[in-house]
Amino acid sequence: MTAPSARRNGPGFSDRPAWTRLQPVLAVLLGLTVIGIPLWLVVATAGKSRGEALTPNLAPPTDWQLLDNLRQVWTDGHVPAAFLGSLLVVVPAVAGVLVIGSMAAWVLARRASRLTAVLYALAISGIVLPPAVVTVVLLLRQLGLAGSAIGMIGVYMGIYLSTVIFFVTGFVRTVPASLEEAAQIDGASPTRVFVRIVLPTLRPVLATATILVCLYVWNDVFYAFFVIGGRLDTLPLNLFRVASAGLYLNNWHLIFAYVILMSLPLVVVLAVAQRKIISGITSGAVK
Known part of the structure; x- marks a missing residue:
């Protein structure tokens, strides 16, 4: 005691x-x-x-x-044109990296071999190995894509494909393979298995990847400045131009107002994707 x-x-x-x-x-x-x-x-x-x-x-x-x-920023800062330019780059880049990344992650997760392990290591190496800007710009010039939206989309897809593969591969390994095997027994092709069986189960992780990739691409000014600077206006590039202009020099109230306008679409994407993440995790737990 x-x-x-x-x-x-x-x-x-x-x-x-x-x-x-x-x-x-x-x-x-x-x-x-x-x-x-x-x-x-x-x-x-x-x-x-x-x-x-x-x-x-x-x-x-x-x-x-x-x-x-x-x-004042909306009218004098040419925000609508820059907003359309950002959408022209962000939407195809995010959609392309999600589709290609999820398909590659499904193959890498389901096939266990030394070659697959090597390919997976190479696929996710882009997370820690940043691309060389000078090399990228020179390559785009050789391909005739420098200063174009297609070239910028390809750069973003190449940069963030490793992130999507890393996230989706780990998630696919938690999905029972018996679901895919049952569909294959019924005569479904690999493409149909991926679209009808695998892709719906990836909604939570794809929502997470959407938030991350949208955040990176939407706010990027570094790669956009070297690839499409001066040829296509995006919101970050337009903010840099507006903040450097004599009319807006030291006008911090207008610069911060522009930051608010530029952040509103990301807030909407975050709110929508966050609800899908919660619903997807809940449905997966019930299963």
Whole structure:
């Protein structure tokens, strides 16, 4: 009786329940601090006048002008044309990398051999081996694709194909192969098995890959500047041009307002894909 009593009354025993209760609160506060402060800085600066926004800070604006600033950026910053340019590059690149990556991941996950292991290692090597920009630009010039949307789409697909293969291959290995075997016994071709059996089970991981690839491609300015800079406007390239122009130089309220407009489509994609992730994981758990 003495030993348990001593352990029960020992130092730190009474503090554990309180610390356990504080952990979620501290996690939420930390998340709000890390995410909320930068978000508030963007929104507050975008709502200020030019004089107040010369030195960006966390102070709220004396007179909110957020809608006026957004309207001015939308018209003077040529946002609609840049938005269409981003869609022209992002949509085919994301769709292509998801389709090709999921098909390659299915083959790599179902065939166990040394050759398949080597091919898988080569396929995911792009995650840690960044592409050489000079080589990519020279190759596109040789192919006649430099400065074109097709060349930019091909660059993005080559860069992020490794990420999709890495995510999807691990997920395919958790899907029972008996489902595919049953379809093959019924006479289904490999293409039909993939479209009717495999692809619907990949919705959760494809939603995750969609968020990641959209985030990377939509916000990319580095590769786009070297490949299509000056020939096709995307939102990041247009923001760089607008921020460097004399009219918008040091106009932080307009620059931050542009950032808000550029981020809204990503917020919509995240909201839609996140719901599909949750529903897909739930249905998979029930199965």
